[in-house]
Amino acid sequence: MANPKKNQGRRRAADDETSADDPIENRRDRILAVAAEEFETKGFAGARIDEIARRSNANKQLIYYYFGSKRVLHSAVMEHVTARALEATHYEPEEPYGKSMQRSIAASFTRIQNRLYRYWLWEAAEGSSQEEVARRDERQEHYAHKVAQIRKAQLDGEIDPNLDARFLHLGLVALIGFPHMAPQIASLITGLETDDPEFKEGQQAFVEHIMRALSPPGP
Numbered sequence: 001m002a003n004p005k006k007n008q009g010r011r012r013a014a015d016d017e018t019s020a021d022d023p024i025e026n027r028r029d030r031i032l033a034v035a036a037e038e039f040e041t042k043g044f045a046g047a048r049i050d051e052i053a054r055r056s057n058a059n060k061q062l063i064y065y066y067f068g069s070k071r072v073l074h075s076a077v078m079e080h081v082t083a084r085a086l087e088a089t090h091y092e093p094e095e096p097y098g099k100s101m102q103r104s105i106a107a108s109f110t111r112i113q114n115r116l117y118r119y120w121l122w123e124a125a126e127g128s129s130q131e132e133v134a135r136r137d138e139r140q141e142h143y144a145h146k147v148a149q150i151r152k153a154q155l156d157g158e159i160d161p162n163l164d165a166r167f168l169h170l171g172l173v174a175l176i177g178f179p180h181m182a183p184q185i186a187s188l189i190t191g192l193e194t195d196d197p198e199f200k201e202g203q204q205a206f207v208e209h210i211m212r213a214l215s216p217p218g219p
Contacts, residue, residue: 027056027058027062027066028066030056030057030058031052031056031058031062031063031066031067031073032073032076032077032080033056034052034055034056035047035052035056035073035074035076035077036077036080036081036115037055038051038052038055039074039077039078039119039122040115040118040119040122041118043122043125043126044070044071044074044122044126045126047070047074049063049064049070049073052073075134078119078134078135079134079135081112081115081116081119082116082119082134082135082138082139083135083138084112085107085112085113085115085116086135086138086139086142095149096149096153096158097146097149097150097152097153097159097211098153098208098211100146100149101172101176101207101211102204102207102208104173104176105176105200105203105204105207108176108177108180109180109194109195109200113180114180117177117180117181118181119134120177120181121181143169143173146169147165147166147169150163150165150168150169151165157216158214158215159214159215159216160214160215160216160217161216163214168214172207172210175203175206175207175210176203176207179194179199179203180194186199190202
């Protein structure tokens, strides 16, 4: 059962922290922005509400007033970042699979997508259950559409029908995302930093070559 005195204290904290020049929405957005950086670099277990409060020039009571708990704050951050990243790679209904993958490569170099990659790593490292995966249904729908694009391309004779569409897409997601999740490995293998334009050009050319190589074998 909620503690009325505790809730009243949180409301007073919110009132104290809000002014005409700093509306409540701005305070909340700043807390989310700082929390996004903290969760990105430290994960859920390592991030501290005290530090988020200090960096966002708020107090702990205000954060708990807005979000209720550290877990709810983490979920709010994950949902916000995931939504923005999905927008960047939003599919067009009739878009060919190869073109959509090229757009995914371009999106992979954006700051918001790189932040999402870090969150994926933390999701895995901290053992998040399927129920705890942020925006699980929306992400699953996004990937299901990509797999459907491959199957359509297989029916149209553009991609070898003997390939499992699910694992093909999984492999290409790894090809595009892994260099940003482990840039040190990408650099050791290619001799290039992932923010080097030559790396991006090489990756795009390689994916284009793979897409051509996926054509059905000749008679």
